[in-house]
Amino acid sequence: MFKKRKNTGIGNKIENSITKTKNTPITLEGLRKSIEKMDDAKIIEHQTQNSKLFVLIYVEPLIDQARVNEAVIEPLRRCTKEKISDCISVSEIIDISTLKEAEKQLMRGGVLLFDTIENQLHAVDLKNTTGRAIETSETETILYGAKDSFTENIEQNITMIRRRIPLTSLKSEKFMVGSQTETKIILMYIEGLTNPDFISIAREKIENIDYDQILDSSQLAAFMEDHTHSMFPQFQQTDRPDVCAFALGAGKVTILVDNTPFVLNAPISFFHLFQSPEDYINRWIVASFLRVLRYLSFMLSLLMVPIYVALTTHHYQMIPLQILYVLVDTRSRLPLTPFWESLLMLLTLEVIKEASLRMPTKSGQMLGVIGGIVVGQASVEAGFASQVLIVIVGISAIASFLVPNYLITKANTLIQFIILILASFLGIMGIFMGIILLFVHLNALTSLRQPYLAPVAPFYGKDWLDLFIRGPLRWMKTRPEALHPLQKWRYSRRR
Amino acid sequence: MNHKHAKIIFIIFVNIIVLFGCSPIVEKNLVEEIAPVTFWSVQKGDEEKYRMSTLIPPLVKEKKRLLTVQVDLLKEGVKGFNLKYYRELKLGQLRMLLISEEIATEGISPLIDTILTDPDISKRIYLVIVKGDFDEYINSQLGVQQDLDYYLYRMFKHYDNQGKMTVVNLHEFMKALHSPSHSPVLPVFEANNENFQYLGTGIFKNDKLIETTNNLEEQIYQLLSNDHFLKYFTLRDLSFVLGHVKADIQLDINKAYSELMLTVQLDGRLDEIAREHDSLTRDELSRFELEIESYLEKQTADFLKKLQENKVDPLHFRNHTLRPFSKPLEEKEWSDKWEQMEVKVDYDLKLQPLKDIKN
C-alpha cells in the first residue's frame, strides 16, 4: 500500500511538469516539433484567393481526406473573406490556445488550421469514421429478435441505443479515462428512473480510475468492480443494443467504452447471468422452462463429476444397486482412483475446449469432435477412465454451455475443481461445504454496491416473477424492486 | 490478515491434505476395493451358533462362489469373511437377510438387533425365513444362473407392496414387533437343491416363528391384511379360480371385547371353473357366489381360530381397540380377551363372469 502511494506521487509530479511546458503559446515551430518523426502527419501550406497563407496540419489515417478537400481546402482556396475561418463549411470550428489542446485535437482526427495572419490556430473535426459495419452478434446469438450488434464505434453504438429509447431523459455523460489511451467512456442512464445512487457510484468509480490504458470494457469493469478476487463477473457485458435498452429501461446504468463492441450493464445479480435475450421472445412457459433448465444444468455441470467422485470414493451406499452393478465392474480394472481419473479427464476436456476455441472455426469444430470422441473412446479402451465417467464428464461439459454468459462458463470449471477436491476429501459433505462456500461468497458479493443475490437475498418477492421463471410480461407490472427505480410502474396508466 | 488471503491459504491447506492422502475419514470405501454384499444367509451352525454365507464377489462379472463361515456372533461373521476374501466386504448395500427356520423358531431378536444398530444397513433390507438349506440351492445354481443375488433382490422389490406375496422389510417388521399386537410376519420360502419357492406367511409371536400359513390361509391373509388384493385366488376345494380379487374390510369389536365382527366385501372375476357345468346363468353364478361365501366364511373363521389359539394377532385387531379418548387395554388383558373372543365372519362376494351370461 505504501509503495503504491509513492508511485502515484511521482506520476503526478511528472504530469504537472509536462502540462507546464505545454501551456506555452502555440507557434508553428512548436507544432512542427510535436509531429516530428510522425510519418503519417502532414503539414500542407496553401494560399487563398487573396493570397493569405494558411497551414493545415493533420494525421492522414485519422481523417477523412475527401471531406477535408471538400470542406476545407476547396472553400479556402476560393475564399475571399477577411477571416479564414468564415470560409469553411463545417458545423463547428474550435479555437485552440494551448499546444496540449492542439495535440489532443490532432490525435483525435481533427484538422488543425493555422491562420498565419491572425496567428490563430483553429481545429476542425473531420475524423475518419470508417469501421466495421453493423453485424450480427456472435457471442449472444438468438434465432428470433433483433440482429444488430454493437461495433467498435461508440457513436454508432449510442445511436443504436438512442433509437430504441428516444427520450431526452436518457442521459449520456462523457468521461475520458486512461492517461495514454484517453479512452472515451459514456455513462448512460434514464434520469428520473434509474436510482441516483447507482449513477453517483458509477460516476465516482469511473472518475477514480487512474491507469494508462483502457482498451476494453472488461478492463474498465476490472477497475470498477467491488470485489477484485471473485470469479464472478460483476458487470454484464453485452454487444446487443436490445439487451442494453432493456437494462436501461429496468433502471440500470450502461457504460459504453470507445473501440469496444461490448458495453457494461450494472448493477447485475447472479441471476442475470442466466437470462438470455431470447427469454423475452419465447412464449413465457417455454422461456420459463428453458430458464429452469439453465439453472439446473449449471448445477449439474458443477456437481456431476464431484458427485461421481464422492460416491465412488466414500458413499458406495448411495449408489442404487443397478448402477453399482455397472460401476463396480468398470471401475475394478482401472489404475487411477476416481479423483485422479476425473481430474485428468476434466483437464483433458478443458484442453480440448480451449484448443478448439483458439483454432480457426472449421478446424476448431473438427478438433472438438475428434478430441471429444477419440480421446474419450481411447481412454476408455486403454483402461484409463470408466465409461460412466466419460458420460458424466460429457454431460457436465455440455450442460456448462447452457449458461448464456460465457464468462461464468469459465468460472464454472474452476469452481468444479474446488468442489471436486472437497468431494474427494469429505464426500457428499464436502460437496455441500463447497456449495455453502459458493453461496456465502455470492451472498457477500456486490455489483455497484448492490447485493449480488439480489431478489433472493435480500428478498424481493415481486421480482421472483422474472427470476427462476420468466413470467408473462403482462404480469410484470413493476420494474425490478431490487434496483430501487424511481418510477416503480411499467404501465403508464396504473390498473 | 485479509480474509481473501485466508481463503487461498485454506484452499491450499485442503489441497495439501488431499494430495498427501491424509483424510479425517479412516474408512476406505473405494468401490473397486470393496465387495458390497447384497445378501446374507444365516443358518444354524454345527458347533458354533450361526453358519453365515454369502455369494462373492457380489456385483462383479467374475466367477462366483459361496463363502461360508461358522460364528457365534453375527459381526464376527463379517470379519471372518474379510479374512477369507481379498476385497473388504461392506454392508452398506445389504438388501436381503435370509434366516433359517430353526433360528426363527428360537427367536430372531439377537440377529435383528445387530442389523438394526449398524448405521450402514438400510432399514429397507428384506427379511426372509428359509425352510431347508439355502446354501445348497445357491451352490446348485452357481453355474446355471448368473447374478442370482441380484435377481433375487429384484424379485422382492417387484413384489413389494403388490399383494401377491408377503414381502417385509426390517422397518415394517420392527414396527409390527413393537405395535400393540406384537405379531410381525415374514415370508417363508422353501429351499432345496433345485428350488427356491414361496411357501406362505410366517406368523411370529414377538420374535419367534409360530406358524406358517398354508395355501388357502395365505390367500385369506393377503386379502385381509396385505393390500387387500389378490391377482389369482385359487379355491382348490371348490375348483374355482377367482381373478383380480379386491377386498374391502370392515371390522367391529364390541365394547366388552367379546365379539369380533369381520365383514369382507369381495369383488372379483370368475377366471376359471374346473367343474362340470352348463353354460353360466345368473342363477348359477349367484349359487356359486353363495357357495364360495360360505366356504370362505368357514375357512376364515378357522384361520382366525388358529391365530386365537396361538395368541397371535398378525392382522392387528388390537389396534382397533384403541380409541382416541379411552385408556388402552393392558397387554395381559388383551391377550386373554383375544383368546376368548367370538369371531363372526361375513363375506359378501360380487363375481363378474368372464363372458356374457344368459338369464
Added chain:
Amino acid sequence: MSGFSIFDKTSSLHSIYVTLMVNRIQMLYFVIILPVFLIYPYMIWVIILVGFLSQMSIFLLSKWFNSIYASKGYEGFAELLGERSVRVLAFIGLGLILLKITVITLGYVEITQHFIFPSLNTNWMILFILLICWYVGSLGMAPTIRFVVIAFLSTAWMVLLLVNFLFQPSNTIHDLFPLVPFDWTIESWKGVLFIFSALSGPEYLVLLAPWFNTRKKILKYMTIGNAFTIFEYLFLFIASLFFFGPHYLKEIRFPMMEVMRYMESPVFERIDMILISFYLINFVFAISIFILLFYGASRITLKKSKEQTTKSGFAFCCSIVFICLFINNELFWKEATNQNILLELEIWAGALTYILIPLFLFTSLKRKGRV
C-alpha cells in the same frame, strides 16, 4: 484496513427476515431429536399449547422491538439497564451462547458421524464447520442475516418430503390413539420443557434489532415464523408417529433421520446423506449468527464495544469457540450415551432464556416507562 466493520449497520432489512430467522433458529438440532422426547400421541396437544406459550414470549419480545431502545443496539441496552449490568449480562450471555453453539454443533456433528461417516474423527468435522462459519461471519453481520433466505430456501422444503409418509398404506389412524394422557409422568413434563426449549432462540433476535427496520408490524412477522415452526413440529411429529408407531418410536435415537433414510429415490439410495448435508446450510447460518453474537458479547464484556471491529478479533473468538467445542466434545459429548449433560443443560438454559429474557426486557421497559 479499510472502513469495513463486521457490525456495519448500513442496511436496514425488511421484517420478512425476522420471520425467517425465528423459524430457522427454532428448527435446529432439537427438531431432529424432537420425537424421542415426545413419544406419545397426546403430545400433539402439548406442542400446540407450548406453541401458544412461545407466542407469549414473542409478544413480549415484540414490545421490545417496538420500543425506542431496540434500534440503538448496545447503547439502547446501556441506556435502559446501565452499562455495568449490561456487561454482567453480556458475560452471562457468553456462556449461554457458547452452550447453544456447543449443543447444536456437536449434535449435528454426531449425526453426520452416525449416518454419513461412521469412522470420522468428529473434531475434524467441528473444525470444518467452524471454518465455514468463520468465513460467513467475517463477511459481516448484514450478509450473514441475509444468508437466512438461502438457509430457509434450501432447508424448508424438506418437510414436504415427509408428506409421503402420511399416506402410506400401512398407516392407520390408530397409530395416533389415545389422544389423551392417562399417565402423566415426570417424563411428560420433560417433554413440555423440551418443546419449549426447542422453540427458544428468537430471544437472541433482540440483539440484532438494529439491523431490522423495526416497528413495522414486527409482531405479525414473528408470529408467522413461530406459527410455521409449530406447524412443522406437528407435521414432523405426526409423520414420525405414523411411521414408527408410538411404541417403536421410543427405541429410535434419531427418528427424523431414520424417516428420511427410509425414503427412496430413483437416482440415489440413502437420501438421508444428502438431506443431512443440506441441513448443514441451516446450521452454518445459525452458528455464524451465534458466533457473531459471541464476538459482540465478548467485546462488551471487555469494554471494547466502541472500538473498531477487527478480523483478527473475530478469528480469535472463532478459535475460542473451536477450543471449547473440542474440549466439550472430548469430555462430555462422546462420553454421554443416553443422558447427555450438555443436552440437559441446554434444554434448561434454552427454556429459561426464552421465558426470562422477554419478561426481563418487558418489565424493565415498564419500569422505565413509569419512572
